[in-house]
Amino acid sequence: MLSFISQRVLKGVIVLLAIVVLNFFLIRLAPGDPAIVMAGEAGASDQVFVKQLREKFGLDKPLPEQLFIYVKGVVSLDLGFSFRQQAPVAKLIGERLPATLLLTLTAFAISLMLGIVFGTFAARFAGTFLDTAITVFALIFYAMPIFWVALMGILLFSVTMDWLPSFGYETVGANLTGFSHAVDVAKHLIMPAMTLGLFFMATYTRMTRASMLEVKRLDFVKTARAKGLGDAVIQRRHVLRNALLPVVTLAGVHSGTLIGGAVITETVFAWPGIGRLMYDALLQRDYNLLLGVFVICSAMVLIFNLITDLVYRLVDPRIEFAS
Amino acid sequence: MRQFWKSMFKSPSGVIGLVILLLAISVALFGPMLFPNSPWRMVQRPFLPPFTLSTVPLGTDALGRDVFAGMIFGARVSLLVGLVSTLVALVVGIPIGAMAGYFGGRVDDALMRFTEFFQTIPSFALAIVLVAILQPSIYSIVASIAVVSWPPVARLVRGEVLSLRTREYVQAAIVTGQSNTWIILREILPNALSPVIVLASLMVATAILLESSLSFLGLGDPNLISWGYMVGAGRTVIRQAWWITVFPGIAILISVLGLNLIGEGLNDALNPRLSREGR
Numbered sequence: 317m318l319s320f321i322s323q324r325v326l327k328g329v330i331v332l333l334a335i336v337v338l339n340f341f342l343i344r345l346a347p348g349d350p351a352i353v354m355a356g357e358a359g360a361s362d363q364v365f366v367k368q369l370r371e372k373f374g375l376d377k378p379l380p381e382q383l384f385i386y387v388k389g390v391v392s393l394d395l396g397f398s399f400r401q402q403a404p405v406a407k408l409i410g411e412r413l414p415a416t417l418l419l420t421l422t423a424f425a426i427s428l429m430l431g432i433v434f435g436t437f438a439a440r441f442a443g444t445f446l447d448t449a450i451t452v453f454a455l456i457f458y459a460m461p462i463f464w465v466a467l468m469g470i471l472l473f474s475v476t477m478d479w480l481p482s483f484g485y486e487t488v489g490a491n492l493t494g495f496s497h498a499v500d501v502a503k504h505l506i507m508p509a510m511t512l513g514l515f516f517m518a519t520y521t522r523m524t525r526a527s528m529l530e531v532k533r534l535d536f537v538k539t540a541r542a543k544g545l546g547d548a549v550i551q552r553r554h555v556l557r558n559a560l561l562p563v564v565t566l567a568g569v570h571s572g573t574l575i576g577g578a579v580i581t582e583t584v585f586a587w588p589g590i591g592r593l594m595y596d597a598l599l600q601r602d603y604n605l606l607l608g609v610f611v612i613c614s615a616m617v618l619i620f621n622l623i624t625d626l627v628y629r630l631v632d633p634r635i636e637f638a639s
Numbered sequence: 640m641r642q643f644w645k646s647m648f649k650s651p652s653g654v655i656g657l658v659i660l661l662l663a664i665s666v667a668l669f670g671p672m673l674f675p676n677s678p679w680r681m682v683q684r685p686f687l688p689p690f691t692l693s694t695v696p697l698g699t700d701a702l703g704r705d706v707f708a709g710m711i712f713g714a715r716v717s718l719l720v721g722l723v724s725t726l727v728a729l730v731v732g733i734p735i736g737a738m739a740g741y742f743g744g745r746v747d748d749a750l751m752r753f754t755e756f757f758q759t760i761p762s763f764a765l766a767i768v769l770v771a772i773l774q775p776s777i778y779s780i781v782a783s784i785a786v787v788s789w790p791p792v793a794r795l796v797r798g799e800v801l802s803l804r805t806r807e808y809v810q811a812a813i814v815t816g817q818s819n820t821w822i823i824l825r826e827i828l829p830n831a832l833s834p835v836i837v838l839a840s841l842m843v844a845t846a847i848l849l850e851s852s853l854s855f856l857g858l859g860d861p862n863l864i865s866w867g868y869m870v871g872a873g874r875t876v877i878r879q880a881w882w883i884t885v886f887p888g889i890a891i892l893i894s895v896l897g898l899n900l901i902g903e904g905l906n907d908a909l910n911p912r913l914s915r916e917g918r
Contacts, residue, residue: 331759346772459896461848463855464870464888467877471885475878576763580852584874594764595856598771606768613764621759 324625328618333387335614339607340386344379346603351375354399395608400600405608409590413612415485416589420578422505423512428567430513431520436556438521439528450521457518462577466511466584473507480507483586508585512577516570523566527559534558561632568624572617646908653904659897667718670711678709678864689882700869700883701876709864710890716865717894720781721847725839727785732792733835737823739793740800747797754793762787766849770858777860780853784846795838799831833909837902844898851891866891 351369355362370376374385389396395405438450457465474482481487486500531537532555540550575591582591590609597605647653676682681703682695689698689706697706739750766783773779803809804827812822853859854867855874866887873883 331756334756335760342768342772347774455896455899456892459844459892459899461851461855461867461870461888461891461895463852463867463874464884464891467870467874467884468888471877471881475881572759572761573763575761576852579763579767580855583856594767598767598856598858601771603772606771610764610768613761614759617759617761 320629321626324622328622332611332615332618336387336390336611337383339390339611340383343386343603343607390611395611396604398597398602398605398608400597400602401605405605408593408605409608409612412588412590412593415587416578416582416591418505419508419512419581419587419589420574422509423577423581424516424567424574426509427513427516428520428563431517432524432556432560432563434517434521435524436528436551438525439532439559440551442525442529447525451525454518454521457514458522460515462511462515462580463584465514466508466581469507469511470584480504482507485588504585504587508581508587511585512574512581515577516574519566519570520563523563524559527562528555531555531559557631561628564624564628564631568621568628571620571624574620575613575617643908647904650904650907652900653907656897656900656902656904659893660901663714663718663894663897666711667714670714674705674708674711676705676708678712679704682708686876686880688880689886697886698880698882700873701880706869706883706886709869710866710887712864713866713869713887713890714894716777716860716863717847717850717891720777720784720850721843721898724781724784724788724846724850725842727781728789728842729792729835729839731785732789733796733828735789736793736796736798737800737828737831740797741804741819741823741827743801750793751797754790757787758790758794760787763849763852766853767856767858770853775853775858775860777863780850780858780860783853784849787849788842788846792835792838792842795834796831799834800827803827803830837905837909840898840902840905844895844902847891847895847898 351366351373354369354373355366374382377385393406395409397403398405398408401408434450434454438447441447470482473480481504485504486492486497487504490500492500537550537554540554545554578589579591579594581587582589583595586592590612594606594609594613596602597609647657682705683692683699683703685699685701685703687695687699687703689696691698695705695707697710700706700709735750735754739747739754766787769783769786770779773782800823809822809826812826817826850859851865851867851870854865855871857871859865859868869887870884870891873880873887877884
């Protein structure tokens, strides 16, 4: 178990390093000489100043050395400096990370729970009206672009019915504390989390349904039935447990999509997470910040994949840890 | 082939999907002929609600541009980007997967590590970064979508090739001294194609979603109107003019839905073994 974890962590670190190197070259690909861009943003672009900036940020050194400096910086959590926001990139991301984690994890939990419930119902009543209804809804949710779902949510629940706030993380200027603050944040969270979760809910519904129908035909289910076990017990203990394995795998595969969806959701709802930060960086062509967020997103996906891998092995006793 | 169309027409989802796709393609091809006016042109007063004037059935946007015309011209961009980026992804992914599966060993290891690397990177974030750095244009959008969508193709093709490689007719071709290229192109790939076709139809749908999301964030080609751009532009005035965001979104929804249905229909028709369930 321990050797498995360390092996996976090591592999993750290697991939992350590769992403950092890729990132370095992407920064170099970005239009404009960084020193001139910086000087322009600082409001002074005479030759001496540009040269000073070059020296200060090591831009006059040969490329491999620059790469080494960059990688060393990222390893010690120095992701560069955002000249637009006048703050270190790592600090900006650190401030925004909790909001993104709150949003993505809530959306993930909602979509997994509802997806499994709906998928189970559809499989249980396969061929009936209920199954058709669930399948059709899943198909439609699966085809809706997230940004549009978000806007339709705002149109329906904020503009028309005035039930939920349409933007932000908390009511500005309300200065709520304790429980009432939590309620306020939750109110702001419902729509973004549902928006982000809807697509994944549709995916998990389809997957659970297909997987349960597949498992249902297997021999051990027949055995359980022959033993005289009740239908509910068979569904829960035999079918669902085995049918969930591919769903867990899918959850791991989808972690990258979840982050991508968060960028859009946070942008529409002005949710103060790293996705919104990425959008701001994009608008201002703040490449240091943009690529910093990109590295952190990749790291989050790697960590999430590691967790789903472990969960998979816990759920499926057939796989041994010594890989 | 006839068998294929027969089973395709038997699955209701396949038929509905085909009808939707044909409709979308004909709108993209012939629509602009019926609406010769540029979708960027101001035709009426701004914020004209839909269903009030028959000349502008879906109303106008914040600058008085025809929403319906925008949707028709947008169909071109969405379908074109979806199809071309999928083609590019296939052109990249199929050779990589075929080589990995056919040669095995170190080649396989190296190529699959490379593929896994690209699969780990969050795809939408990478697409955003690439388009931002290469500057938004239809080429950079197609390239970025292709870069983030080839890995599943490579993995699928590798798996297929791996199992086909051990078949007797392939072994026979090896024994008769055919070149590797010949064996891969003529003996193996044609038999590995059907799951790739299913995947490709779903990839076009994903590509359309990706393109619209990029355009929504303001990373679309500034010279081409697209559905994502229209929704993005209508977003700021959603409280006054719901129609600017609602209609282009429905267009995206219907096209993506159609392609997903085609994918399901193709799956039923090409892998009958897998699809007997639940009906």
